[in-house]
Amino acid sequence: MRLPIKLIKTSVLTKFHVTKFCANSPFPIIEEQTSKAFNDAMSTIKIGNTFKSTKQNRHNRSDKLLCNYINESSVILDIGASTGITSLDVISTLNNLFAKYYITDYNIKVYYNKDKYYYYLFDINYKCILIFNKTCVIYPNEFRLLKWFFKNKIQSFIEKNDLKEALLIDPKVIDVVKSNSKIEVESFSVFDKWEKQKPNIVKVANLLNLAYFTNTEIVNAIKNIKVLMVDNGYLLIVENRDQEQGALFIKSKDQFLLVDKIGPDIDIMNLVLNN
16 A cells, blocks of 8 residues: 655755655646646546656657658557657657647546645546645545545535546647647547547557556457557557567557567567457
């Protein structure tokens, strides 16, 4: 179990090297802030089993490989792109040389409200994931007593439908989307039916992880990707462990064939090739 309560990181705590038990302030998520402040805040957000931390140039070598297969007619679907900041890496490299770029993540927004003492953050299914103020952050789902203590307040916000909305999209990405009609941000799960234009390029980074999903779930996701993309399209799967691992596949009829890879084999290589 992770610490259910952490202090907000400050310059004083940093000076005395006690930040191991601290978290970045989540306030930039609900307040207009710079891209850096926003991404620092995102590292505090935990949805399900996953912290939403990400950063630019995280998939640098894999992205360069993928860009070799993209042209002006390419329709790109980036699945599980979190804040979209790594999508922006690809978009910047391509210099607008694509037909459409869909930046997608299942959790592209949160809901929130506050009482006299705390702010309460909810995921898209209205589950309270974080409680915070200027001093500390509280993860109510990490400790049963905390969940019980805040239960009535959490329930009152839901029952009154008294929640505001905040996007979990990097401010830089929002600016780019506003200025370029070829780029869209969508809420999408890798297990869902894709309702828009079929992509010929699909990128999935740090999502199909055996720490998050069972083998069966990952196989179902792979099968869904096959259905949603065109034949002879390319699938890039990226994993960031101690080093970047990437694998580029081509969809040939009803299977994926390995085209090239970066670093050691991705953990789910056999699941992709054999399903």
